[in-house]
Amino acid sequence: MVPKAFEAGYPKTLGFRKVVKATIYVKKKEGMSDEDFIDYYNTKHAQRAAPILQRHGIISYSLTYHLERDRKMIQDIMHGKAQLMDYDAICTFVFPDYLALAKFLYDKDGAALSSDHDNFMDDKLMKMMVGDEYLLIEDGNKVG
Template identity: 80%
Template sequence: MVPKAFEAGYSHTSGFRKVVKATILVKKKEGMSDEDFIEYYNNHHAQKAVPILQRHGIISYSLTYHLGRDRRLIQDIMHNNAKLLQYDAICTFVFPDYLALAKFLYDKEGAALNSDHENFMDDSQMKMMVGDEFMLIENGEKVG
């Protein structure tokens, strides 16, 4: 049983997924190509994280890239008026509650992954946002 303080969502509300979504903004290591960044993150770092995350009840884990190609395309679409974040990837974890997130963050194997950051990212630039997700449309359908 999860203590009430660690439950997901906001009390007396509806429309939230009742999950804990951790979004991490990542900047690639200086001088690393987009291709090398994707290859390392997808096939090395993320693959090491998967079994640790699964051990702590992760619901989903995804990486979204925002690299040269993406920046050029969105600037073309928006006639160079897009105010883009200066980050190269978004790492998204969805957990059932804060306790599961905390267990992952303090897992010895999970903590050991931090030393791998130097191989592909600038750890000093990493930013995090954590909260629940209010759903308006899911699978193409209006929610609620």
């Protein structure tokens, strides 16, 4: 049983998933190519993280890239007027509650992953946002 203080979601609300979603904004290491960044993140770092996350009840773990190709594409679509964030990837974790997130963050194997950041990202520029998600459309269908 998860203590009430660690539960996900906002009390007395509807439409929220009742999950804890941690979104991490990542800037790749200076001088690293887009291809090397994707390769390292996908095949090394993320693969090391996956079993640790699973041990703590992760619901989903995904990486979204925002690299040169993506920036050019959206600028072309928006005729050069897109106000783009200066990050190269978004890492998204969805946990059932804050306790699961905390257990991952303080897991000795999870903490050891931080030392791997120097191989592909600029740790000083990393930003985080954590909260619940209000879901409007899922699988192409309006929710609620």
